Amino acid sequence: MEIDGFRGQLITADHADYDTARAVWNGAIARRPRLIARCSGTGDVAAAVRFARDHDLEIAVRGGGHNVAGTAVCDDGIVIDLSTMRAVWVDPVGRTARVQGGALWGDVDHETQAHGLATTGGIVGHTGVAGLTLGGGIGFLMRKHGLSIDNLSAAEVVTADGSIVRASTDEHPDLFWALRGGGGNFGVVTSFRFALHHLGPSVVAGPVFWAADDTVDVLRFYRDFAAEAPDELGTVVRLGTVPPLPAIPEDLHWQPAIAVISCYAGAVEDGERAVQALRRLGTPLVDLLAPTPYVAHQAATDDTVPHGWHYYWKSTSLAGLSDNAIAAIADHAFAANSPRSYTAMFHMGGAVARVPREATAFAGRDVAHNLIVDAVWLPDEPGEHAAAETAWARRFLEALEPDRAGVYVNFLDADDDASRIREAYGDHTYRRVAEIKAKYDPDNAFHHNKNISPA
Numbered sequence: 193m194e195i196d197g198f199r200g201q202l203i204t205a206d207h208a209d210y211d212t213a214r215a216v217w218n219g220a221i222a223r224r225p226r227l228i229a230r231c232s233g234t235g236d237v238a239a240a241v242r243f244a245r246d247h248d249l250e251i252a253v254r255g256g257g258h259n260v261a262g263t264a265v266c267d268d269g270i271v272i273d274l275s276t277m278r279a280v281w282v283d284p285v286g287r288t289a290r291v292q293g294g295a296l297w298g299d300v301d302h303e304t305q306a307h308g309l310a311t312t313g314g315i316v317g318h319t320g321v322a323g324l325t326l327g328g329g330i331g332f333l334m335r336k337h338g339l340s341i342d343n344l345s346a347a348e349v350v351t352a353d354g355s356i357v358r359a360s361t362d363e364h365p366d367l368f369w370a371l372r373g374g375g376g377n378f379g380v381v382t383s384f385r386f387a388l389h390h391l392g393p394s395v396v397a398g399p400v401f402w403a404a405d406d407t408v409d410v411l412r413f414y415r416d417f418a419a420e421a422p423d424e425l426g427t428v429v430r431l432g433t434v435p436p437l438p439a440i441p442e443d444l445h446w447q448p449a450i451a452v453i454s455c456y457a458g459a460v461e462d463g464e465r466a467v468q469a470l471r472r473l474g475t476p477l478v479d480l481l482a483p484t485p486y487v488a489h490q491a492a493t494d495d496t497v498p499h500g501w502h503y504y505w506k507s508t509s510l511a512g513l514s515d516n517a518i519a520a521i522a523d524h525a526f527a528a529n530s531p532r533s534y535t536a537m538f539h540m541g542g543a544v545a546r547v548p549r550e551a552t553a554f555a556g557r558d559v560a561h562n563l564i565v566d567a568v569w570l571p572d573e574p575g576e577h578a579a580a581e582t583a584w585a586r587r588f589l590e591a592l593e594p595d596r597a598g599v600y601v602n603f604l605d606a607d608d609d610a611s612r613i614r615e616a617y618g619d620h621t622y623r624r625v626a627e628i629k630a631k632y633d634p635d636n637a638f639h640h641n642k643n644i645s646p647a
């Protein structure tokens with residue numbers, strides 16, 4: 193098979209790399225595309241889009257391949273694969289980075305921290321920049337510096353007709369608005385330009401773990417601690433078993449525990465002060481909060497969520513941590529069958545909430561927390577494990593029903609239907625993204641995603 197004007201790699205089922213090239217982060221996804229077009233640059237992406245349109249092929253777009261629903265790969269159609277387009281160019285004077293559409297957050301952290309700079313990205317280094325950014329982008333730095341999209345100043349996009357356009361506040365401003373939260377609905381982004389901020393290289397960061405039995409006390413304390421935290425302090429609560437990481441004493445490995453993982457985006461002395469009350473709470477099992485290279489902190493949990501395990505997610509945003517929510521979390525978080533399943537809860541607010549809701553297509557600016565129930569099982573575990581873990585995640589979400597306040601689009605899984613996509617945007621934002629979808633992709637060529645129907 194050949195694509196006119198394409199000079200990257202074309203991978204079909206008879207190719208030795210086919211099985212690795214079609215695999216995504218979630219090992220439960222096993223789709224067989226007709227063709228994987230591994231692009232070497234923007235020209236290839238445009239050629240692949242035109243080819244797909246001319247041949248009426250189903251299109252999937254792959255950035256980091258991390259989406260739990262496996263939208264980066266389709267059956268039978270073409271995967272427009274940007275996984276080898278991972279360059280990051282930093283302008284240390286202008287404090288910006290241009291990042292190719294297949295880069296991972298580990299690539300961005302590595303290159304930007306070489307200059308003592310950073311921008312808001314995900315908390316796991318092997319997550320893709322593209323999918324994460326296009327859905328909003330939440331991470332440890334967001335309360336100080338905003339979401340990933342709040343740091344985005346321009347994008348190069350290949351649209352559904354194969355043309356290459358630039359989106360910014362000055363060029364195609366409607367497209368630029370929609371890209372900031374609307375996901376991969378409007379075209380293939382071949383590069384992003386982000387604003388950077390001085391950071392580190394060492395920051396006060398790391399987890400404090402308490403026994404699972406302390407969950408209610410920890411969460412009640414955390415509710416107030418988080419609400420009063422300075423913008424510099426980003427925290428994520430993690431509930432599950434203690435991961436068997438080398439930094440954690442071995443006798444704690446696989447013990448059920450609640451952890452608050454912090455990262456202070458400011459001076460080390462200020463960070464030490466900001467986390468003092470947290471480390472004095474109760475009797476921690478282990479306290480690993482310390483001045484840490486930001487790059488090391490960002491990579492610290494990479495091995496706990498490896499490629500190839502099977503994953504299923506349920507998620508909700510929370511307006512706050514009510515007593516009911518705390519009770520539901522304490523009741524369900526440790527009821528999974530698999531020791532690998534866990535729950536994570538990102539504290540929002542700060543700079544995220546100060547951007548007006550209408551400014552971008554990201555609707556969840558006023559929520560307090562984003563919670564994700566992550567059911568995990570191993571590829572060789574029998575089918576009943578999958579059934580038990582998915583049932584656990586669903587039950588957990590049901591228990592949080594009274595406290596639900598929307599959902600973050602990037603945390604939706606394959607069985608979250610169109611109504612949950614609408615929930616992620618709300619009616620007002622959805623109407624506007626649907627209008628812009630109709631302008632840039634009227635035929636819905638890019639529908640293998642959290643799809644927005646053209647208005």
Ligand SMILES: Cc1cc2nc3c(=O)[nH]c(=O)nc-3n(C[C@H](O)[C@H](O)[C@H](O)COP(=O)(O)OP(=O)(O)OC[C@H]3O[C@@H](n4cnc5c(N)ncnc54)[C@H](O)[C@@H]3O)c2cc1C
Pocket residue numbers: 217253254255256257258259260262263264274293294313314315316319320321322323324325326327328329330331375376377379380381382497602603640641642
């Ligand atoms: C372990 C783990 C940790 C995570 N942590 C965070 C976190 O801290 N913060 C957070 O906000 N999210 C987080 N996420 C969720 C993450 O934002 C989504 O999974 C996101 O889809 C990942 O982007 P990707 O490029 O790797 O995805 P892919 O699976 O490659 O793509 C997902 C979709 O994004 C679109 N897309 C991808 N690349 C492009 C492109 N170049 N142009 C246009 N559209 C494109 C396509 O529609 C595609 O179907 C995490 C996910 C995982 C698995």
